[in-house]
Amino acid sequence: MTLSFVLFAVYIAVIAVVTWKTSRQENPEDFMISGRKLNAFRAGISITAGWTGGYILFSIAAIAYGGGAIIFLFSCGVVLGFVFLMFIGHKIQHIAAQEKIYTLPALIGYFFGGRTLLLTSFITLFIYALFVIMELIAGASILSLLSGFSYQSCLLFFVLIVAAYMISGGFSVILRTDLIQFLIIVLMTGGFLIFGDYGAVEADIPLKFMEEIRATPFWAALGTVIIVLPAFIITADLWQRLYAAKSGSHVRGSLVFAAVFLVLLLTGLTLLAMATGTLETGLSDREVFPKAMELFLPSWLLPFMAVVFMAVIMSSLDSFAFVAGQCLANDGFCRFLPDAGLRPKFYTRLGILAVLVITAAVALMQPDITTLLFLVIYLYSSMMPVMYGLLLEKPPSGHAVFWAVFLSVLSNTVLFFTGQLTDWISVGIMAAAMIFPFVYDRIFSRA
Numbered sequence: 494m495t496l497s498f499v500l501f502a503v504y505i506a507v508i509a510v511v512t513w514k515t516s517r518q519e520n521p522e523d524f525m526i527s528g529r530k531l532n533a534f535r536a537g538i539s540i541t542a543g544w545t546g547g548y549i550l551f552s553i554a555a556i557a558y559g560g561g562a563i564i565f566l567f568s569c570g571v572v573l574g575f576v577f578l579m580f581i582g583h584k585i586q587h588i589a590a591q592e593k594i595y596t597l598p599a600l601i602g603y604f605f606g607g608r609t610l611l612l613t614s615f616i617t618l619f620i621y622a623l624f625v626i627m628e629l630i631a632g633a634s635i636l637s638l639l640s641g642f643s644y645q646s647c648l649l650f651f652v653l654i655v656a657a658y659m660i661s662g663g664f665s666v667i668l669r670t671d672l673i674q675f676l677i678i679v680l681m682t683g684g685f686l687i688f689g690d691y692g693a694v695e696a697d698i699p700l701k702f703m704e705e706i707r708a709t710p711f712w713a714a715l716g717t718v719i720i721v722l723p724a725f726i727i728t729a730d731l732w733q734r735l736y737a738a739k740s741g742s743h744v745r746g747s748l749v750f751a752a753v754f755l756v757l758l759l760t761g762l763t764l765l766a767m768a769t770g771t772l773e774t775g776l777s778d779r780e781v782f783p784k785a786m787e788l789f790l791p792s793w794l795l796p797f798m799a800v801v802f803m804a805v806i807m808s809s810l811d812s813f814a815f816v817a818g819q820c821l822a823n824d825g826f827c828r829f830l831p832d833a834g835l836r837p838k839f840y841t842r843l844g845i846l847a848v849l850v851i852t853a854a855v856a857l858m859q860p861d862i863t864t865l866l867f868l869v870i871y872l873y874s875s876m877m878p879v880m881y882g883l884l885l886e887k888p889p890s891g892h893a894v895f896w897a898v899f900l901s902v903l904s905n906t907v908l909f910f911t912g913q914l915t916d917w918i919s920v921g922i923m924a925a926a927m928i929f930p931f932v933y934d935r936i937f938s939r940a
Contacts, residue, residue: 500800508658508670508807529590531668531737533746539734540751542671545678545758546624546809547631550802552866553759554785555778557766562705564763566717568756573718574725575752581883582748583741585732594736596816597729598824604882606891612898613879614824617729620872621817622852623865628810629856634779635802645857651810652853659811659818660842667811668737674808681801682758685765689789694768702767716916720923724873727880729820730812765789778863817852818845871909874923875901878930889930896933901926 531539557564578585585600594600598617602610629651636647658666691698725731738744769776769785776784786798822844878897881888888894904922908914 533743536747537750539671542675543812547806554766554782557763561763570721582744589736618820624813625852632806677804817848893930893933897929
């Protein structure tokens with residue numbers, strides 16, 4: 494226990510030094526997007542670190558605990574989504590650099606106007622607020638378990654730490670700490686591979702995993718892949734890292750790097766959760782990954798792995814809070830302020846603070862993490878019509894895309910909370926939303 498605190502204190506001290514050095518830069522472009530100078534390797538590391546957070550370890554482990562086939566389908570979504578982005582990533586990077594764009598909604602607004610910008614900003618804010626909530630729950634739960642302090646105290650600690658270094662250094666400090674956190678993720682993976690003792694389950698789990706994949710009906714598998722695909726395409730923190738790349742070639746290289754690492758990580762996490770399920774039944778979502786550490790790792794390694802896990806949580810929590818803060822401030826209320834363009838750093842900091850306060854209040858109620866993850870996936874699918882701006886020389890009108898996205902979000906949300914939404918129903922909603930803008934423009938252009 495004491496060793497865990499010492500190691501975590503050392504990690505916090507390193508982050509504090511990096512933040513202090515980064516905060517001395519005064520250029521708003523560095524604060525907002527790190528000067529747009531990332532090479533493929535740095536961008537790939539940042540994408541990987543940003544996506545490998547506590548919500549991934551908690552929710553993916555919880556889903557795989559009940560059956561690993563669906564995570565294989567998620568991996569297919571990662572590969573297909575990143576391959577798709579390789580063809581348009583250079584365009585994303587070029588337009589963002591040329592127009593001084595910092596956020597995903599701002600790029601959407603570039604193609605479809607202010608109304609669509611505000612709508613997608615609200616959706617993105619909601620999605621990333623959910624991500625922040627999931628990370629806060631994961632981090633506070635683990636820290637409470639390790640320290641014996643109350644969940645509420647640990648939650649407050651996480652909020653204060655993230656607020657301190659995010660407000661000081663902005664996006665630049667995210668990218669610099671991502672390198673540290675990526676190395677920690679590699680250490681965590683190596684710990685399970687080198688020191689894990691899997692005993693009797695070692696030979697059975699890969700075979701069981703393959704059997705589950707083969708037993709999954711084709712149409713059910715296809716529906717899952719289609720519906721998770723937008724979550725790996727229209728991702729605000731991923732797009733911001735593409736904005737920060739030096740050029741289109743660096744964008745492609747970063748996506749290849751991140752896709753390979755994430756697929757390997759998802760596969761390993763699935764096998765680990767399935768192995769846990771053979772030894773322990775009846776675990777809650779929050780118990781699966783901690784129980785896996787307890788079952789398969791030697792006791793002397795647990796203090797190190799606990800700190801590693803905390804660092805992994807912070808590696809994505811900072812990204813999500815920054816994106817949500819930008820959506821609330823730069824793409825939200827700042828659009829109605831006359832001096833917003835002159836003070837982007839100030840308003841982004843206000844947005845980050847507001848997001849952390851609101852999400853911490855929700856995290857106190859400890860909503861179900863897995864449920865939140867599926868809601869996020871369905872919301873991402875609602876935003877697919879905005880991709881026409883990057884895919885077509887003459888995209889549909891802004892009004893048409895606005896109503897397509899709005900009606901899709903409304904349909905998915907209502908059906909989700911009434912328990913009627915399935916993957917294929919959501920696929921049907923997404924298909925209708927993709928067709929709707931062309932029908933709308935044809936009708937109203939004639940009128």
